[in-house]
Amino acid sequence: MERIPVAIVGGGPIGLAAGLEFERFGIPYKIFEEDPTLSSKPKAGTILPRSLEILKQQGVIQGVLREGLRFDEVHFIDRVSDRVLMRMLMHPMSDESLYPFILNLPQSDLEAIMAEKITQSKIGELNFNHRLQSVEQTGDKCVLKFETALGHQSIEAQYVLACDGGRSVIRHQLGIEMEGVTHPERFLVADFKVDLDRRAGRQLTYLSYVFDPDEWVIFVRQPWFWRFLIPILPDADEPVASVVIDKIRRVVKNPSLPIELIDMGIYNVHHRTATKWQDGRIFLLGDAAHLITPVGGLGLNTGIQDANNLVWKLAWVLQGWAGPELLHTYEQERAPIARFNARNQADRNRDVMRMKSPIKRTVRNIVLGWMDKAEGLQWQAAHVRSLLGTTYKPKPQKQSVFMQWKTARHFVRPPVEVGDRIPDGEVLDPQGVTARLHDFFDDGFLALYVQDVRTRPDLGQRIEGVHKWLLTRFDAAFDTHLRSHALYDKGGRLAKRIAAQPGSIYLIRPDGHVAAIIAEKDATKLPAIYRQQLLNNAGCPEPDSVHPMTATL
Numbered sequence: 070m071e072r073i074p075v076a077i078v079g080g081g082p083i084g085l086a087a088g089l090e091f092e093r094f095g096i097p098y099k100i101f102e103e104d105p106t107l108s109s110k111p112k113a114g115t116i117l118p119r120s121l122e123i124l125k126q127q128g129v130i131q132g133v134l135r136e137g138l139r140f141d142e143v144h145f146i147d148r149v150s151d152r153v154l155m156r157m158l159m160h161p162m163s164d165e166s167l168y169p170f171i172l173n174l175p176q177s178d179l180e181a182i183m184a185e186k187i188t189q190s191k192i193g194e195l196n197f198n199h200r201l202q203s204v205e206q207t208g209d210k211c212v213l214k215f216e217t218a219l220g221h222q223s224i225e226a227q228y229v230l231a232c233d234g235g236r237s238v239i240r241h242q243l244g245i246e247m248e249g250v251t252h253p254e255r256f257l258v259a260d261f262k263v264d265l266d267r268r269a270g271r272q273l274t275y276l277s278y279v280f281d282p283d284e285w286v287i288f289v290r291q292p293w294f295w296r297f298l299i300p301i302l303p304d305a306d307e308p309v310a311s312v313v314i315d316k317i318r319r320v321v322k323n324p325s326l327p328i329e330l331i332d333m334g335i336y337n338v339h340h341r342t343a344t345k346w347q348d349g350r351i352f353l354l355g356d357a358a359h360l361i362t363p364v365g366g367l368g369l370n371t372g373i374q375d376a377n378n379l380v381w382k383l384a385w386v387l388q389g390w391a392g393p394e395l396l397h398t399y400e401q402e403r404a405p406i407a408r409f410n411a412r413n414q415a416d417r418n419r420d421v422m423r424m425k426s427p428i429k430r431t432v433r434n435i436v437l438g439w440m441d442k443a444e445g446l447q448w449q450a451a452h453v454r455s456l457l458g459t460t461y462k463p464k465p466q467k468q469s470v471f472m473q474w475k476t477a478r479h480f481v482r483p484p485v486e487v488g489d490r491i492p493d494g495e496v497l498d499p500q501g502v503t504a505r506l507h508d509f510f511d512d513g514f515l516a517l518y519v520q521d522v523r524t525r526p527d528l529g530q531r532i533e534g535v536h537k538w539l540l541t542r543f544d545a546a547f548d549t550h551l552r553s554h555a556l557y558d559k560g561g562r563l564a565k566r567i568a569a570q571p572g573s574i575y576l577i578r579p580d581g582h583v584a585a586i587i588a589e590k591d592a593t594k595l596p597a598i599y600r601q602q603l604l605n606n607a608g609c610p611e612p613d614s615v616h617p618m619t620a621t622l
């Protein structure tokens with residue numbers, strides 16, 4: 070029987086994203102998809118800044134930027150008063166990310182770009198016509214049984230990634246429940262050819278949420294068409310195309326607007342997450358682990374982060390650099406994020422859009438109007454919404470009211486702490502070429518020494534799987550012999566942004582999250598901290614237990 074390190078079940082966007090993550094670390098993998106081709110359903114259409122960063126690390130960003138539609142302003146509109154209540158701006162994220170914008174692209178186009186990269190791979194494979202029938206775990210392996218065009222096929226894998234979607238066969242076989250809510254209301258998603266740029270009663274951005282107690286609408290501009298999302302009340306009939314077209318004409322206040330329907334579908338609305346994300350050697354990712362209403366455009370974006378979080382950990386375990394305990398942090402870190410995205414982001418969005426009480430609506434409108442004007446609040450909202458603010462705090466602490474007030478009033482950005490994603494600040498590489506910090510942990514950890522190069526910092530010995538770089542405001546002179554390891558930080562901007570203490574070392578994981586911040590006096594302990602304390606700092610909820618990593622240092 071063929072034996073492989075990793076089997077990925079499901080060739081949807083998250084299975085493909087997981088494959089591309091394994092490419093980053095050179096770990097062989099195989100993807101098994103039941104259908105004969107990729108899905109042609111457009112489904113997800115909105116890719117958030119954090120996902121764009123991950124797609125860059127996965128080597129597919131060029132195609133995504135080429136095919137997609139960029140924009141940096143989301144509108145929240147009150148249909149009753151016909152006012153834009155709040156504009157959420159992404160461009161203030163320019164110091165944080167190379168992609169301070171949202172990008173609209175049909176999911177089917179994204180999948181095609183990802184799959185093209187995988188078909189060129191020397192270590193990965195995308196196999197169509199492979200329907201998983203069963204998976205069993207015995208000892209140090211999993212046995213997967215597939216029904217294929219050529220009959221039954223069995224494969225052994227060390228680890229299995231269940232990326233088989235909302236109806237996951239693997240999740241059912243493992244008896245894992247989904248907890249949460251399915252709403253009685255359903256959503257109609259319709260794609261149209263229509264000229265809303267010039268013929269709507271008001272100009273729309275490429276993502277506009279129109280609030281209304283009875284009939285809210287979301288407008289999403291795609292590269293070749295417009296998409297509308299509207300609710301269908303529990304006892305209402307499924308609308309026919311002409312009814313939907315009338316609704317759209319009413320919302321945009323143009324009764325004779327020419328509209329051509331391309332596609333229409335009705336979806337149940339859930340916010341549910343799996344009660345367990347790991348069972349032995351099997352992991353749930355994407356919709357197999359969480360079902361998030363499309364209102365916030367978060368399902369696919371959350372799934373892309375799942376792959377980004379899990380795969381480096383599997384790579385470290387498979388290379389013998391970490392013990393299997395590291396893998397437990399996947400569920401510990403990702404499940405709370407999925408619950409937050411499903412409930413506090415996507416579902417709250419839906420509640421805010423359809424508020425019925427006039428008093429609540431007035432308060433909502435005042436709060437959003439205030440957020441629209443307060444630069445700091447705008448920034449905070451965009452930081453969370455873009456998923457750039459995703460954090461895996463070891464002990465989640467609420468930001469103090471004082472800090473929130475300072476951020477809102479004075480536009481003070483919160484310091485970067487353990488668990489946070491490190492901003493992708495601009496630096497100059499040793500050749501003087503403009504680069505971004507995230508370029509320096511493509512296939513490993515980054516130990517970032519925030520030290521003045523004139524003090525000749527000692528970067529210590531090489532550690533397997535860790536790249537060491539200096540972040541310095543004074544460029545490294547050639548006689549320091551540190552030039553090849555120094556990143557020039559113009560005006561110390563990046564060091565200031567992360568609020569680094571001089572001399573400190575930031576240990577950054579391959580998924581961009583800070584694993585440890587080490588004071589200058591403890592610099593020599595870096596290898597030990599990497600080996601022994603990494604798991605605690607990386608988000609293990611039992612702060613006293615140490616999970617030794619078996620790194621070959």
Ligand SMILES: Cc1cc2nc3c(=O)[nH]c(=O)nc-3n(C[C@H](O)[C@H](O)[C@H](O)COP(=O)(O)OP(=O)(O)OC[C@H]3O[C@@H](n4cnc5c(N)ncnc54)[C@H](O)[C@@H]3O)c2cc1C
Pocket residue numbers: 078079080081082083084101102103104108112113114115116176199200201202232233234235237238258336354355356357363365366367368369370371372
């Ligand atoms: C209308 C709509 C709009 C949306 N808009 C957004 C958005 O703007 N932004 C966003 O982030 N998310 C959005 N989403 C959610 C997003 O589409 C999903 O989160 C995403 O498709 C999840 O990807 P996945 O790979 O986990 O699952 P899927 O896309 O469901 O892929 C699972 C794959 O597994 C395969 N499979 C299943 N069973 C087996 C088996 N037994 N053997 C082998 N293969 C199998 C399936 O054929 C499929 O190809 C939207 C969803 C809908 C419905």
